[in-house]
Amino acid sequence: MDGVTVTGVRGHARIVARADGRGGTALPVLDGEGPLAPRRTRSTGPGAKVMVVGAMSGPLGGDRFTLSARLEEGARLHVGSAAATLALPGQTKDAARYDVRLDVADGAELHWLPEQLIAAEGSDLYVTTRAELAAGARLVLREEQVLGRTGEQPGRLTSRLTVRIAGRTVLDQELSCGPGAPGGWDGPAVLAGYRAVGQLVVVRPRFARSPVPAQVLGEGAALVPLAGPAVLVSAVAPDALRLRRLLDEASARLD
Amino acid sequence: MSRAALLVLADGRFPAGGHAHSGGAEAAVKAGRITGAASLEDFCRGRLHTAGLVAAALAAAAALGADPAGLDAAADARTPSPALRAAARRLGRQLLRAARATWPSPGLDAVARQFPKGAHQPVVLGLAARAAGLGPGDAAHCAAYESVSGPATATVRLLSLDPFDATGVLARLAPELDRVADSAVEAARRVADEGTDALPAASAPLLEVMAEAHAAWPVRLFAS
Numbered sequence: 001m002d003g004v005t006v007t008g009v010r011g012h013a014r015i016v017a018r019a020d021g022r023g024g025t026a027l028p029v030l031d032g033e034g035p036l037a038p039r040r041t042r043s044t045g046p047g048a049k050v051m052v053v054g055a056m057s058g059p060l061g062g063d064r065f066t067l068s069a070r071l072e073e074g075a076r077l078h079v080g081s082a083a084a085t086l087a088l089p090g091q092t093k094d095a096a097r098y099d100v101r102l103d104v105a106d107g108a109e110l111h112w113l114p115e116q117l118i119a120a121e122g123s124d125l126y127v128t129t130r131a132e133l134a135a136g137a138r139l140v141l142r143e144e145q146v147l148g149r150t151g152e153q154p155g156r157l158t159s160r161l162t163v164r165i166a167g168r169t170v171l172d173q174e175l176s177c178g179p180g181a182p183g184g185w186d187g188p189a190v191l192a193g194y195r196a197v198g199q200l201v202v203v204r205p206r207f208a209r210s211p212v213p214a215q216v217l218g219e220g221a222a223l224v225p226l227a228g229p230a231v232l233v234s235a236v237a238p239d240a241l242r243l244r245r246l247l248d249e250a251s252a253r254l255d
Numbered sequence: 256m257s258r259a260a261l262l263v264l265a266d267g268r269f270p271a272g273g274h275a276h277s278g279g280a281e282a283a284v285k286a287g288r289i290t291g292a293a294s295l296e297d298f299c300r301g302r303l304h305t306a307g308l309v310a311a312a313l314a315a316a317a318a319l320g321a322d323p324a325g326l327d328a329a330a331d332a333r334t335p336s337p338a339l340r341a342a343a344r345r346l347g348r349q350l351l352r353a354a355r356a357t358w359p360s361p362g363l364d365a366v367a368r369q370f371p372k373g374a375h376q377p378v379v380l381g382l383a384a385r386a387a388g389l390g391p392g393d394a395a396h397c398a399a400y401e402s403v404s405g406p407a408t409a410t411v412r413l414l415s416l417d418p419f420d421a422t423g424v425l426a427r428l429a430p431e432l433d434r435v436a437d438s439a440v441e442a443a444r445r446v447a448d449e450g451t452d453a454l455p456a457a458s459a460p461l462l463e464v465m466a467e468a469h470a471a472w473p474v475r476l477f478a479s
Contacts, residue, residue, distance in 0.1 A: 160456060169451070172332040173458040182308075182457070183431060184301025188288030189279060190459040197460055214337050214467050222467040227331035227340065234335060236460050 007092055008062025011035035017048055017108070019074035024048070027077075035065055038079075047076025052114065054083060059098055061090025061124055068101040071108035071137075081114040084146075084240075087155055089122035095156075100129040106136035116144040116196075116240050119178060123155030128162070135166040136205055139230075142247060144198040146240045147177060147191075154178040154195070163201055163230065170228030171201065194220065194236035196243035202254055203230040212254065221246045223253065260387040263357070264380075265397045267408070272349035273401065276342060277409030277477035278302060282465040284413045292420040295410050299403040299428055303435055305459035307402030309333050310377035311439030312454045314398040315391035316446045317381025323366055323374060329451035330375035336463045338470035340375075342479035348373030354383035362386055391443055395436040403428055409477055 013032025020026040025048040032038050035056045043049035052067065059065055071077055087096060104110045112131075119125060133139055143161060147154030156178035163171040175197065177185040184190055191197065207229040215223040221235035233250040237243035263269065280298065283289045289298050313326050334340045351373070355363045363386050366374060373379075377398050384394035407421040438455075445453035466479060 162452075162456075168328065169332040171335060172329070172452075172456040173335065174456040175458055175460065176304075182304035184297055184299070184304055187297030187301040188283045188286075188294055189298045189301035189462050190305060192288055192461055194461075214470075216464075216468045216471060220461075220464060222336070222464045224335050224337055224463075224467060226335055227328075232335045234460055234463050236464065 007094060008060060008064065008090060008096065009035055009056065009058065010064050012066045013038050013052065013068070015050055015069040015077070015079070016072070017069070017075035017077040018072045025075045025077060035059070035063070036067055043078065045078070047078060047109070049078045049080070052079065052081045054081070054085065057086065058088060059085075059096035059125060060088050061096050062092040062094040063090065063096045065098045066101070067099070069110065069112070070103040071105055071110050073105045074107040075105070076109045078111040079113065084115040085117045087117065087119045087123035087125040087157065089120070089124070089155070095124040095126050098125060098127040100127070102129070102131040102141075104131065104133045104137035104139055106134040109138040110140070112139070112141040114142070116146045118146045118149060119155035119157040121148055121152040121155055125155065126158045128160045130162045131164065133163070133165045133203055137165075137203065138205070139201065139203040140251075141201045142198065144196065144240065144243055144247070145175070147195045156180050161199060163203065165203060165228050165230065168228065170226045170230050171232060173199070191236060194238060196237045196240050198235050198243045198247050200233040200247045200250060201230060205229055207231060215253070217246060217250055221250065223250050257388055261389055261393045261397070264384060264387055264389065265400060267404065269353060271353045272346055273405060274408070275477060276346065276405055276479045277413070278402065278405040278479070279462045279465060279469070280406035280409045281413055281475060281477045282469040284410065286465065289410060289414070291414070292416065292424055295407060295416065295421065296424045296427065299406055299424060300431065301459055302406060302462065303399060303403050303428060303431060305457040306462060307399045308435050308439055308455050308457050310398040310402055311395040311436055312442045313375065313377040314381035314384065314394035315440045315443035316454065317378045318384045318389065318391040318394035319443055319447070320385070321443070321446045323378055323382065324369065325451050326378045327370065327374045329454055330378060333456050333458070334375075336466045338466045339463065339479065343375045344373035345478070346376035347379040350376055350379045350383060354379065354386060358383065358386040360386040391440050392436060395439040395443070396432070399432050399436045399439065403432070413476065
């Protein structure tokens with residue numbers, strides 16, 4: 001960890017993936033201390049596999065975590081997390097902040113599939129995920145937010161997801177919910193009582209030539225082509241389990 | 256700046272085609288999520304702080320003279336649903352036709368040439384405000400108000416809701432609408448230095464998801 005201060009924990013984890021020239025992927029940089037610990041695990045498919053292990057609880061109010069992954073040309077990397085991330089109240093009234101930065105070069109492919117982010121009662125977290133892709137990069141990115149653990153009130157959560165391809169922003173979405181969020185967040189236009197919300201972004205250069213048509217996936221989910229070589233699956237569900245099922249089904253349709 | 260020009264632009268009878276769109280209210284009524292004045296208010300409040308805020312900031316930035324192509328791309332990135340992107344462009348094209356006839360200007364002509372298929376409606380709204388001699392605050396107020404007046408009017412038709420109740424909803428939202436317009440202008444002023452990333456990106460998952468389902472209905476009263 002970079003340091004514990006009176007206001008909270010600072011943590012930064014970094015992953016760099018590089019094609020090793022023999023058809024595999026090396027990880028010349030894989031570091032992180034304190035709250036976020038990336039660990040290389042045995043990969044079942046091509047490319048490298050990393051699990052991010054939460055070595056401390058949190059983020060708690062006042063904490064600042066940063067997680068960055070850079071894939072150089074031709075690298076293939078799958079990143080998951082060992083458990084759900086649980087945002088909890090801290091000792092300060094400050095919000096916690098969690099920034100994820102992903103850079104994917106031409107010919108590289110990143111699967112960014114962490115477990116859910118759970119906003120526990122009383123927590124306050126601002127999370128940003130920003131993916132910068134070269135024109136020939138591929139990405140599968142999943143984000144799932146769960147508002148409160150079972151039977152408790154949600155915490156305050158703001159989550160911004162930005163995806164840029166070849167310097168052009170193709171997706172920029174911010175969801176704000178929980179106590180103190182702008183009005184109507186739980187109303188019929190935004191979440192209508194659903195407690196789990198998720199996005200799956202898939203970027204493939206071939207979508208530029210053969211766009212995927214929009215598909216309605218039941219009551220609370222849709223698969224839509226973005227204004228660029230990318231597809232977004234947006235889903236709301238009563239709980240994390242049903243949300244995952246919706247996103248998995250949508251993902252299977254794209255294979 | 257003419258206050259009367261703002262009334263002309265904001266008038267529901269301004270021939271820009273907005274009456275054919277419900278802003279997602281038709282789908283929400285069908286799903287049983289809007290059933291009366293209280294749930295309409297909740298719907299409108301959520302729409303105001305998400306799609307309304309984004310539209311208001313885009314309109315304000317266009318009124319301030321930001322590059323329309325950049326704003327149009329920013330609107331695309333903030334509108335994942337292709338059904339909603341198509342509706343916004345259709346509305347933009349209709350508004351541009353009406354605005355060019357009302358306030359002829361080289362700026363509006365240039366946008367018509369640049370976007371033959373139509374630009375996003377809030378961008379055109381900001382340019383129309385500029386052509387009418389109005390400022391970014393006026394454009395933001397117009398866009399924010401349209402984000403709730405459309406669903407309120409549509410719900411009167413969809414549910415046979417008492418028009419007095421629908422108007423009451425709009426009146427109760429007025430103070431929040433002012434705050435949304437103010438923060439939209441604040442964000443729009445940062446575009447010149449920081450680019451379009453400074454614009455808000457507030458999203459409403461159900462509006463996006465339901466818009467795709469609604470677009471696929473064989474019979475519907477409203478286009479979106």
